[in-house]
Amino acid sequence: MRAQDSATKPSTITVGTTSPATATAGAGVTATGATVAGVATTGTSVTGSGTGAPATARPASGSQAPAPRTRGTLLALLGVVSFSLTFPSTVWGLESFGPWSLVAVRSTLAALIAGAFLLAGRVPLPERRHWAGLAVVAGGVVIGFPLLTTLALQTSTTSHAAVVVGLLPLTTATVAAIRTGRRPSRTFWFAAVSGAVVVLGFTLQQSGGAVSTGDVYLFGALLVCAAGYTEGGRLASLMPGWQVIGWALVLCLPLMAVASAVTLSIEPVHLNAHGIIGLAWVAAGSTFFGLYVWYRGMAEIGIPKASQLQLSQPLLTLIWSVFLLGESLPLAAPLAAVGVLVCIAVTQRAKS
Template structure:
């Protein structure tokens, strides 16, 4: 995680330097700190800890609660109040996800689920602040400055991690690292924040309900995980909620 964020911060810093982007106004730094703490550090760290005791498919559907959590944070932070239809659809998707979680854990919440729920809270706060800031500055600058803000901490973490863990460089590993750093962490979040600024945080957040289905698909075909029958049913159910939230007034 630290190495990925360090590389992403270096890429972001290069873009900021080449573009001669001035430092953000002082009033924006608190929001950027929330983005950095929630999206760059908190969410990856907590989900990594969760995956030590949970499968990727299980974690993916639990993270399906993130759209609802983000919509709630956005309503509280920005004062915008989506329609009742929107909330019914968003809550329905969340209920499906919670039902899957309880069913898969035998009726009890596991330690991995606690990490995941913590990840939801910090990431929703980061998404909300990022979406708000993306209406004031380009989305790539939002995530760019958040990454640069974390660079000193991530650089230290990378040095420690590389000193205690064996490094086996190969083409597959290097390609994967570059992808998660440049594609997922930097450019992916740039597009995400730009979309939030364009259509609004609540409505954009609900599109992420598609993530569980996509993650479930790739966890089977790339990682060879066994897919529980309830997992695709739950994922498809929350996808139905997407259509409703996008048509509802938000």
């Protein structure tokens, strides 16, 4: 009687990954790597009836982590919001600093912040094979993009510059396809190109169809930034995203420290509240924090999908330029916003 009860009583086996043993429950319910005798491990619980009925698997108890795609999208969006404040903050910074000294000082401050985090975390030096990629990140997003956009903002309005940079998602997706060999679907490319056309059309409508000197700087900024984003996204899949931008900043520190000393002695400095706030944000917010969450997001959802989220950046910058700088919002902006958001939605659902 006891033997019969034991044979018919349901049994639970916790499947783990800590032992190569094989446990058998009842009539033919077998679980590989099982831990019997009530030892708790992380894995899946398999419940069998002991009468030959099929076993059912249920997830082990514990909190579920958010889906990587959702988390990556949120991180990338947070980066976009941080980037959208860069141009208004740069305009504020130019109230106190010259263009060359502003770029040098912001990079120096950001590098000091990154270096402090790396030291506190006792992070070892990257492998030698990663330094070339880090140099591309440094040249593109730490030096090239900030310098070229700062020079452009001396002659272009914030809203105009923001919309031109709206071509960055398509540029980044193209560079990423060339660099990594990944080929997004036709639907993705159609939506990406459509979003770029909307942004470009809005740009030409606002500038009267002409290309200014500021636009030349901005187009150059697009290329170097796309290269930096692509290489940084690739490296972020091999090391934590904050370490990618951290080491890229530290790599620039000696050069930027010297540049800060030279440019501050040449260009006049007139400190005010706007200038200090603008410098603080472009150094800590855009250059360090923004790129940190951005690279983490790219590592989780892929460079093409993350890049298309930046189609919303020009429209966010337009809003900031109205509230922070008092610029007028173009009437075509809401229409452009709708078109861009539709393109973003398509790119996020398309296979990449």
